[in-house]
Amino acid sequence: MGIFNRVNDVIQSNIVAMLDKAEDPEKLLNLMLTDMQDALNECRTTAAALLCEEKIINRQIDTKKTELAAWQTKAEHAIKKGNDDLAKSALLEKQRVSESIVNKQTQLETLQESIAKIKADCERLQQKMTMAKTKQAQLMQRHNVVIARGRISTQLQSDKVAHALSRFDQVEQRVESIEAQIEAYELTDPANTTASQIEALVKNEKIDAELAQLKTSLKTDLKQTA
Secondary structure: OHHHHHHHHHHHOOHHHHHHHOOOHHHHHHHHHHHHHHHHHHHHHHHHHHHHHHHHHHHHHHHHHHHHHHHHHHHHHHHHOOOHHHHHHHHHHHHHHHHHHHHHHHHHHHHHHHHHHHHHHHHHHHHHHHHHHHHHHHHHHHHHHHHHHHHHHHHHOOHHHHHHHHHHHHHHHHHHHHHHHHHHHHHHOHHHOHHHHHHHHHHHHHHHHHHHHHHHHHHHHHHHHO
16 A cells, blocks of 8 residues: 555655754755645544445454354255255355455455554554654754744844943942942041040030939938928
């Protein structure tokens, strides 16, 4: 059958080797997948037809076996009636049917071998397609990475990116200038000088002493009143 040769050619093809030699691996792989899918469809259609034919032959064999038993019964009946010529004719018909059954069984065996082969080819072809689809996904991933890298490279080389980076540098310098001014102010702030801190400490001590004296006076007054 031509389908067997077609499927076998597809299965025997070395995908990796063909892609390595191709100028456009992605395009070649798409064509190969299309060819594989067509071959797989033919394979399945042929398998379905063969299975249908197998059922027909099995039914024919069953019918022949029923006919064989009928001629056997007729031959026995003729012998019982003493009609040997009629019994002989029945046995001849039985022999003819028996030979037909043998031919049908031989035909069935050949058909079943073809069915087994085409089923195996369908499975191998399906595995081949799975491998090809995996390779296709890898190629698509590599293609997307290349596009992304090219896009990033283009963006990095554009005037807009350079302008944005320049603006960022200006803002950063401005922030650093403001921070420096704040630090300088804090260093020169009178509230932060050593003398100012000592003066504030002395004032606090005087207030604490006055507060303690006031509390003592109030306690004394309370006792005298009591």
